[in-house]
Structure formats: structure tokens, C-alpha cells
Amino acid sequence: MNENPNIDELLNSFIDGELSQRQFTEVQRLITHDEQIAQRLHELQQCKVLVNSLPSTEAPAWLADEIKTTLERRTLLEPPRRYYEEIQGARHLLLRKVLSAAAMIGLLTVLAAVIYTILAPEGAEEKPFVVGDLRRPTSDITAPKPDLGVVKGIESPKPAIASVVETKGSESVAPVAAVEKSIVFIMRLELETGGLLAVRAFISRAIGDNGLFEREAQAYQNDGGMYAFSCSREVMGVLLADLRNVWDKFETAKLYVETGHGGDEVVIEGITAEQIAEIIKEDGFEKRMEVAKDFAVLNNMHNLLPGKEIYASMDSDKSDLGVIPKPVLTSGSEAIKRVREEIDDSQKVHLTILITGR
Amino acid sequence: MTETANINIDDATLVEQCRQGDSEATERLIIKYQNRIYNVILKICVNADDAAELSQETFVKVIENIDKFEGRSSFYTWLFKIAVNLTLSYCKRSAKLGLKSLDSEDDKHGREGRRALKEFLSDDSSSDPAAIASNKELCELIKKALMKLNDNQRAVIVLRDIEGMDYAQIARVLDVELGTVKSRLNRGRSNLREIMEAISQ
Numbered sequence: 001m002n003e004n005p006n007i008d009e010l011l012n013s014f015i016d017g018e019l020s021q022r023q024f025t026e027v028q029r030l031i032t033h034d035e036q037i038a039q040r041l042h043e044l045q046q047c048k049v050l051v052n053s054l055p056s057t058e059a060p061a062w063l064a065d066e067i068k069t070t071l072e073r074r075t076l077l078e079p080p081r082r083y084y085e086e087i088q089g090a091r092h093l094l095l096r097k098v099l100s101a102a103a104m105i106g107l108l109t110v111l112a113a114v115i116y117t118i119l120a121p122e123g124a125e126e127k128p129f130v131v132g133d134l135r136r137p138t139s140d141i142t143a144p145k146p147d148l149g150v151v152k153g154i155e156s157p158k159p160a161i162a163s164v165v166e167t168k169g170s171e172s173v174a175p176v177a178a179v180e181k182s183i184v185f186i187m188r189l190e191l192e193t194g195g196l197l198a199v200r201a202f203i204s205r206a207i208g209d210n211g212l213f214e215r216e217a218q219a220y221q222n223d224g225g226m227y228a229f230s231c232s233r234e235v236m237g238v239l240l241a242d243l244r245n246v247w248d249k250f251e252t253a254k255l256y257v258e259t260g261h262g263g264d265e266v267v268i269e270g271i272t273a274e275q276i277a278e279i280i281k282e283d284g285f286e287k288r289m290e291v292a293k294d295f296a297v298l299n300n301m302h303n304l305l306p307g308k309e310i311y312a313s314m315d316s317d318k319s320d321l322g323v324i325p326k327p328v329l330t331s332g333s334e335a336i337k338r339v340r341e342e343i344d345d346s347q348k349v350h351l352t353i354l355i356t357g358r
Numbered sequence: 359m360t361e362t363a364n365i366n367i368d369d370a371t372l373v374e375q376c377r378q379g380d381s382e383a384t385e386r387l388i389i390k391y392q393n394r395i396y397n398v399i400l401k402i403c404v405n406a407d408d409a410a411e412l413s414q415e416t417f418v419k420v421i422e423n424i425d426k427f428e429g430r431s432s433f434y435t436w437l438f439k440i441a442v443n444l445t446l447s448y449c450k451r452s453a454k455l456g457l458k459s460l461d462s463e464d465d466k467h468g469r470e471g472r473r474a475l476k477e478f479l480s481d482d483s484s485s486d487p488a489a490i491a492s493n494k495e496l497c498e499l500i501k502k503a504l505m506k507l508n509d510n511q512r513a514v515i516v517l518r519d520i521e522g523m524d525y526a527q528i529a530r531v532l533d534v535e536l537g538t539v540k541s542r543l544n545r546g547r548s549n550l551r552e553i554m555e556a557i558s559q
Contacts, residue, residue: 008544008547008548009540009541009544012540012543012544012547013525013540016518016524016525016543018524018525018540043551044547044548044551046478046479046551047547047550047551047554048519048547049487049490050478050490050500050554051500051504051515051516051519051520051550052487052519052520053487053488053490053491053497053500054401054491054497054500054501054520055491055497056393056397056520057396057397057400057406058393058396058397059392059393059395059396059397059410059413060396060410063388063392063396063410063413063414064385064388064389064392066414067388067392067414067417067418067421068381068384068385068388070414070418071384071418071421071422074418074422
């Protein structure tokens with residue numbers, strides 16, 4: 001028996017007719033010249049013949065019918081299954097869509113947060129003031145506490161400067177300083193002038209001279225300016241005496257005084273520096289408020305009457321109202337003494353001056 | 359090859375009609391191949407009931423998946439691929455059962471069959487296949503010898519010597535290389551010869 005598997009493979013291919021013509025001729029030559037190979041070929045052929053001689057068995061007669069019955073049965077059962085699969089598929093797709101949408105929203109949120117972090121102006125949340133309407137209750141507003149500073153290199157307690165805020169045009173923007181309503185008398189003076197530059201320069205200088213403001217440059221704007229500060233009545237009196245020199249430049253002057261009741265204000269039309277000085281001269285919040293209300297009524301009546309007789313008589317009767325002795329600084333030590341003067345919080349007044357050009 | 363080509367053309371038409379829900383075409387496909395499928399399955403798994411069940415499963419699977427038949431191979435190859443795969447899977451699961459059924463019939467086909475087989479193997483002249491087929495005991499011994507082969511070798515020999523497939527078709531049906539088919543056939547026939555010689559003693 002030939003045990004060479006390569007020869008066996010060739011012989012099997014020879015038997016099965018799977019050889020090329022050249023291989024076929026070669027194997028034929030081998031068979032002719034080698035009896036062992038011829039014997040091995042015979043053995044393999046016998047195997048093939050034996051298997052090939054096995055009788056073919058026919059399928060059972062019922063097989064075709066059984067196949068058809070099975071197919072029909074499955075066809076009947078198929079629609080509900082498909083329907084169920086379709087529902088499951090639809091649900092799966094819906095779930096995927098919802099999850100995709102949620103993921104997209106999440107990504108967009110993160111993206112928006114990142115973009116905002118990059119593009120948001122620096123220090124946007126670090127504004128020292130809450131810009132808004134003064135009529136809002138101040139208790140709702142939080143602002144930095146007024147600080148004490150250095151005046152012209154001299155270390156001293158300085159009248160607290162609440163803020164300097166720039167305004168544009170007639171935009172009604174009012175600062176609300178860290179002024180507690182219970183101890184500070186809050187006023188807002190709105191001025192309108194034709195000579196904005198000159199008036200603003202004068203006011204800035206007056207404020208600076210009185211040690212109330214050391215950062216004038218920040219107050220300058222093309223079409224307006226705003227100054228806000230808290231100080232003692234005495235300092236305020238000096239400032240008003242200075243402002244009196246330029247008062248005739250104001251075309252309108254309105255004073256708003258906070259009543260402290262639900263954001264209400266007393267509005268005094270055509271206010272004068274003398275009237276303001278008269279108001280703050282009074283001791284106590286209530287007395288000042290009474291005087292402010294009186295001036296509001298008087299000034300309104302004055303404006304309503306064509307001849308302005310009442311105002312004229314008031315002026316003549318109270319000619320001393322406008323006389324505000326302006327202190328004369330004879331030396332630097334006096335100024336230092338003044339600013340070092342301990343300010344009683346209950347005597348503090350807060351004034352915001354808004355100037356707009358016409 | 360000419361015959362195969364004609365079968366393929368007919369098959370393509372039947373498959374197309376079957377896809378369109380033509381039950382008559384489906385029936386014709388089943389009738390056309392049921393005996394050949396059953397015969398091949400039976401020669402691989404031996405048990406008639408199992409062969410019938412596997413044949414039924416094969417056709418049901420083929421008809422249900424006829425839309426997935428892409429035509430890259432012939433329908434004939436695809437059909438036999440499914441049949442042989444199902445059968446080999448079945449054989450792996452119940453190989454022991456198949457051998458037991460033969461062992462129990464060992465004595466029944468003993469003496470007469472062994473004598474006939476011995477004569478056949480020792481005879482140098484070529485025997486008449488019809489004479490072999492008529493000898494039931496000899497046929498049972500041959501089946502027994504086939505069952506002694508491993509599943510892969512038996513499948514190749516059945517597809518080649520019973521179904522008459524060429525090597526390339528066998529490779530496609532079993533999804534193996536052509537060289538694998540040759541080596542399996544070579545080892546299968548060698549083993550079969552040895553088994554039959556052992557049985558005939």
C-alpha cells in the first residue's frame with residue numbers, strides 16, 4: 001500500500017477527473033510503471049465505487065406537504081410578529097432620537113457656556129454699583145461700602161465718595177450707593193445746561209477742591225456726567241456754595257429727595273443751591289423732608305403762575321436762605337482738619353448730580 | 359457542466375417566482391430538490407427521521423430567506439450549503455446517538471455483509487455497482503464504515519461520491535479552501551478503506 005499522501009491526493013484527483021491534462025498524463029505514466037501505485041489507485045477506486053453504489057433514498061412522500069404546511073403556519077404567525085418587531089423598532093428609533101436630541105442639547109449648553117466664558121467682558125460681574133432707578137427700595141440693593149481715601153497725599157479720613165458713574169445723553173441712569181437709608185439723606189440733582197463742558201469742569205473742580213472726588217477724569221463724557229458722593233452737611237454746604245457761582249448756567253435743575261417709603265420721591269422743580277442748603281441744614285430726616293416738600297410746592301406754584309409773584313416774594317422774604325458762608329482755606333492744616341473731622345453717620349447726606357447737555 | 363447550467367437557469371426563474379409569492383414555484387423547487395437533499399442528509403446523519411426533519415428545516419429556511427439570496431452562487435450551491443451546515447451542526451450535537459444506532463445493528467448485518475465486503479475488497483476486477491446496491495447487508499456495512507469517519511471527511515465524500523459535486527462546488531458548500539477539500543477527501547478515502555478492511559475481517 002502506498003502511504004504517500006501526495007500520491008494519494010493525485011490518485012484521488014485522477015479518479016475524480018480533477019487533474020489537468022498534463023497531470024493526468026503524468027499519473028497515467030506512473031500507474032503504468034509502478035505496480036504499487038496502480039494497486040493503490042485500485043483501492044481508492046473501490047472506495048469510491050462502494051460509496052457511490054449506495055442506493056439513493058427518496059424523501060418521504062409527506063415531506064413536501066409538511067414543508068408547505070410549516071411555511072403556511074409560519075406565514076400566518078408572521079404578521080403579528082412583524083408588527084410587534086415594527087413597534088419595537090419604532091420605539092427603539094424614537095428612543096435613539098430622543099437620546100440624540102438630549103445629547104445635542106447638552107453639548108450646545110456646554111458649548112454656549114464655553115463661548116460665554118470666552119467672550120463675556122472681563123469683570124462684568126464686579127461692577128461696584130447697581131445701576132437702576134433710585135426710586136427702587138434701597139434695601140433691595142447691595143453695593144460696596146463707601147471707603148475712606150487719601151486726599152493729596154495726606155493720610156486722613158476722607159468724606160466717603162460713593163461712586164462715579166458715566167452717563168450717555170438723557171439716559172436716566174442713577175447709582176445706588178452703599179448708603180443705608182436709615183442714616184443718610186438721599187438726593188438726586190438733575191441739571192441741564194447749554195455749556196456742558198464749562199459747567200462740568202467747574203463742578204469737577206469744586207468737587208475736587210472739597211476733597212470729594214479725586215478721579216475727575218472718569219466723570220467726563222461727551223454728552224453728560226454723573227457724580228455721586230456721601231459727605232457731611234458741612235462739606236455739602238461748602239460744595240453748594242461753590243456751585244452757586246455756576247447755577248445761572250443751568251437751564252433746568254430738579255432735585256429728587258427719597259422719602260424712604262416704598263421708593264417714593266419728592267420732586268422739586270427749579271431747585272436752587274440755596275434751597276438745597278436750606279434742606280440739609282435741618283437736623284433730622286423728617287425735618288429735612290418737610291422743608292423739601294415745602295420747596296416742591298412753592299416751586300411748582302411759582303412755575304404755574306405766569307408772573308412768578310410768589311417766588312419773588314419768597315426770595316425777598318427769605319433773602320438770607322441763599323447766603324452760604326463759603327469757608328476760606330488759609331492753610332493746608334485747615335483742610336486736613338476739615339476732612340479728618342469725624343462724620344456722624346446720622347448727619348450724612350448723599351447727593352447724586354446728573355448733568356446733561358442741551 | 360451543461361446539465362448544471364440548465365439547472366441554474368431554471369432555478370433562477372423559480373427563485374424569482376418564489377420571491378414574488380408564487381406558491382407553485384415554491385412547490386416545484388421543493389419537489390425538484392427534496393430527494394437529493396434528503397439523500398445527502400441521510401448519508402451524513404444516517405437516521406431517516408432526523409434526515410426528514412433536517413430536510414424540512416432546510417427547505418423552510420431556504421424559502422423564508424429566499425429574499426436574502428443574492429445570487430452570488432447558484433441556488434443549488436446555496437441550498438446544499440444550508441442543508442450540509444444544518445446536518446453537520448446536528449451531527450455535532452448528537453454524534454453519539456448516530457453511532458449507537460449502528461452499533462446496535464452490528465450483529466444483524468454481520469456475517470453475510472462482512473463476507474461480501476471482503477470479497478469485494480480482495481477482488482482486483484471492478485465490481486458492478488448495481489450488484490453492490492442490491493446487497494442490503496453490504497450497503498449497511500458501507501454506511502457503518504462511513505459513520506466511523508469524522509463529520510467533515512464524511513461530508514466531503516458524500517458530496518463527491520453520492521451527490522457528484524466537483525471539488526470547487528464542495529469548497530463553496532462547505533465554505534473551505536479547495537486544498538482543504540482535497541486533503542479531507544484523501545484522508546477520508548484512506549480511512550474508509552482501512553475501516554472497511556477492518557470490518558470485513
